[in-house]
Amino acid sequence: MGQLYLNLSSESVMIEVKELSKTYQLGKVDVHAMVDVTFRIDAGEFVAVMGPSGSGKSTLMNLLGCLDLPSSGSYFLEKFDIRSLSPNQLAEVRNKRIGFVFQNFNLLPRASALENVELPLLYGRIQNSHQIARDSLERVGLADRAMHRPNELSGGERQRVAIARAIVNNPAIVLADEPTGNLDTRTGDEIMNVFSSLNDEGATIILVTHERDVASRARRIIQMKDGRMHQDILNEGLIA
Amino acid sequence: MLIYDLFKMALRSLIANTMRTFLTALGMIIGVASVISMISIGEGARQQTLSTISKFGTNIITVKPGRKKTRHVSSDSVQTLLLSDADAIEEHVSLIIGAAAQVYRPAQLKFGNKNTNTTVRGTGRKYAKLANFTLDSGRYFTKEEIISARRVAVIGATVVKNLFPDINPIGQELKVDGNNYLVIGITEAKGALSWYDPDDQIFIPVTTAQKRLFGMSYVQSIDIQADKIEDLEQIKKEIDTFLRIRHGIREGEESDFHVQNSSQWLNSWGDAAKTFTYLLGGIAGISLLVGGIGIMNIMLVSITERTREIGIRIAIGAKKSEIMEQFLIESVLISFIGGGIGIMLGILISRTVSEIGGWETIVSTQSILLAFGFSVAVGIFFGFYPARKAANLNPIDALRYE
Known part of the structure; x- marks a missing residue:
């Protein structure tokens, strides 16, 4: 447990979780939100996490996103043992190595699209943040909307801004929590296209969804049920 | 960030x-x-x-008459200081510039058909300097005028305003309690405190005030100006000792006067x-x-x-x-x-x-x-x-x- 680095069998391992569990205490009752989840995700993978509500998908996302710490088990992100990091180091991991995309976009309402994308760079004290943020917006095809505020953008555009923000620091993984949940089917498809092309460019993407259509865009599907990993399958349709 | x-x-x-x-x-x-x-x-x-306050002078020591008790019989408290005490202090106490005795009372002034109530202050020659009064015009009374108790007056700016709004008061005669006094000078205005207007008074020779106006043989206070502020305490002690001997007060007996210092007041x-x-x-x-x-x-x-x-x-x-x-x-x-x-x-x-x-x-x-x-x-x-x-x-x- 004390080791900081894991001897990786392959250089390309991005995430390695072993017997990861999370137990919440609600009063005197222990709620086992996640029990003994073990898997490995390599660089460049596109993984969908599926399951009904209460199956532990959100808990898994929070743990992978370093927003929460596991009750037991280990989590290595790019060789780093997450449990050994200080709160400030965790903040830095969230800032530089993880990109979040949320169902409800979670943009700052008073800031322009560009400023929203720029924000992680500011927290990371990265030089030339303006240009980098602009490039990121271009990658999601929104360069011409840079100065608009979120309330002046459509749902699909907002989610693109959120994706641009998630990838602006070239993170190790992009975590998307129901990214199409608030969008109509056509716009949802467009957003999935953005994820697909990012994945083609080499980004590692983990996506939580309960929609089969959305999950079908991923190369691998992890099924959660009652806090445990139920299934871990390759998406044959796509691979074959 | x-x-x-x-x-x-x-x-x-x-x-x-x-x-x-x-x-x-x-x-x-x-x-x-x-x-x-x-x-x-x-x-x-x-x-x-x-x-x-500092216009009144801060290096001033004031001696006031006090109550003298002899074998449980109180004598009249206000008659213990005499004009000669002031002269003696000036002569014998060291480190001082001068001493001036004064007597004062309210009195009615009249000029023509105007009249006003003000303080009449009988003082010596040195008082004006001690109390930081400068003359706006005219002159202060001379030694000779004091000795012969002449009816002359130096008047304050407020009095000028009240009695002589239109004419130059110098050379005019005003009535103090019915007697004519020649105005020989005007003091420069000092400005009033809320509770006290130093310009609302007139000065006459102390002898004139004692003999002709108030009919009193004693004085109400003696002001002594120190050369340097640092010497104030020593001078106070010296005056105390000197006056006790002069008034024949034995050891252990209470003094019949008080020595005060205006800078204490100021502080x-x-x-x-x-x-x-x-x-x-x-x-x-x-x-x-x-x-x-x-x-x-x-x-x-x-x-x-x-x-x-x-x-x-x-x-x-x-x-x-x-x-x-x-x-x-x-x-x-x-x-x-x-x-x-x-x-x-x-x-x-x-x-x-x-x-x-x-x-x-x-x-x-x-x-x-x-x-x-x-x-x-x-x-x-x-x-x-x-x-x-x-x-x-x-x-x-x-x-x-x-």
């Missing part, structure tokens, strides 16, 4: 809620403005009092005025405190409203310290803006007061720094708890907050 970006963000959120920011800052504005104006009014009153007045200033400033300071509570209140509201924003910031990599800084800067910025406007308002108020009320007010750099520093400190102090609350939010809950 750089402090510049934090400032930009804080400023943006303050501007987004302009009305709320203004109302919150208003608490600070009123607090700072009242501290500055109250202190300036207190300071002004103190300086004015002190400068008026205690200064202290009283200072206390007054502190009191005013302190009361005004309470409003600063209330303003600070206003800031804390609005920051707590703001943090609740922006719970989700805080969650987003934590998710994309803000450290606890950075969240805290952001909200602290906001609260300090409010108090900073409030402090700045408050200073201007405070200066404006004290100017208006001195213009309309005719009071002297002094806005000192010290009071500005004090009020401003205090307001920023209030911003930090009352901003700290809300900022810490924001920094300690759980990001998962904060992101789900509706």
Whole structure:
């Protein structure tokens, strides 16, 4: 447990979780939100996490996103043992190595699209943040909307801004929590296209969804049920 | 995150809620403005009092008659000092410039069809100098006029205003209790204290006052001017010893006179005025405190409203310290803006007061720094708890907050 680095069998391992569990205490009752989840995700993978509500998908996302710490088990992100990091180091991991995309976009309402994308760079004290943020917006095809505020953008555009923000620091993984949940089917498809092309460019993407259509865009599907990993399958349709 | 970006963000959120920011800052504005104006009014009153008092001279020792008790029988207390005591002190006590006896009483003055009630002060030649009176025109009485108890008078500016509004009083004869006195000089105006107008009096030779006007053989006080202020205590002791011997007072017996020092009076007045200033400033300071509570209140509201924003910031990599800084800067910025406007308002108020009320007010750099520093400190102090609350939010809950 004390080791900081894991001897990786392959250089390309991005995430390695072993017997990861999370137990919440609600009063005197222990709620086992996640029990003994073990898997490995390599660089460049596109993984969908599926399951009904209460199956532990959100808990898994929070743990992978370093927003929460596991009750037991280990989590290595790019060789780093997450449990050994200080709160400030965790903040830095969230800032530089993880990109979040949320169902409800979670943009700052008073800031322009560009400023929203720029924000992680500011927290990371990265030089030339303006240009980098602009490039990121271009990658999601929104360069011409840079100065608009979120309330002046459509749902699909907002989610693109959120994706641009998630990838602006070239993170190790992009975590998307129901990214199409608030969008109509056509716009949802467009957003999935953005994820697909990012994945083609080499980004590692983990996506939580309960929609089969959305999950079908991923190369691998992890099924959660009652806090445990139920299934871990390759998406044959796509691979074959 | 750089402090510049934090400032930009804080400023943006303050501007987004302009009305709320203004109302919150208003608490600070009123607090700072009242501290500055109250202190300036207190300071002004103190300086004015002190400068008026110091016009009477600060290196003056006053001897007043006291009660003499002999075997439980009290004799009349006010007749123990004589004109000759003053002369003797001047002759025998060292380190002094001079001594002047005086007698005084209110009396009615008349000139033509005008009359006024004022203080008539019988003094020696040295009194004008001792009491810091300078002559505006004319002359003071001569030694010869004192010896022969002539009816001559030097009059104050207020008396001139009351009796001689149109003509030059010098060479005119005015009536004091029915007798004619020749006006030979006018003293320069000193300006009045609220409770005492030094210009509302006339001076006549002490001998004239004793023999012709009041019919008294004693004097009411003797003023002695020291050469140097440092010698005051020693001179006081010397006078005390000298007069005790001269009045034949035995060891252990109470003196029939008191020796006082005007600078003690000045100091205690200064202290009283200072206390007054502190009191005013302190009361005004309470409003600063209330303003600070206003800031804390609005920051707590703001943090609740922006719970989700805080969650987003934590998710994309803000450290606890950075969240805290952001909200602290906001609260300090409010108090900073409030402090700045408050200073201007405070200066404006004290100017208006001195213009309309005719009071002297002094806005000192010290009071500005004090009020401003205090307001920023209030911003930090009352901003700290809300900022810490924001920094300690759980990001998962904060992101789900509706």
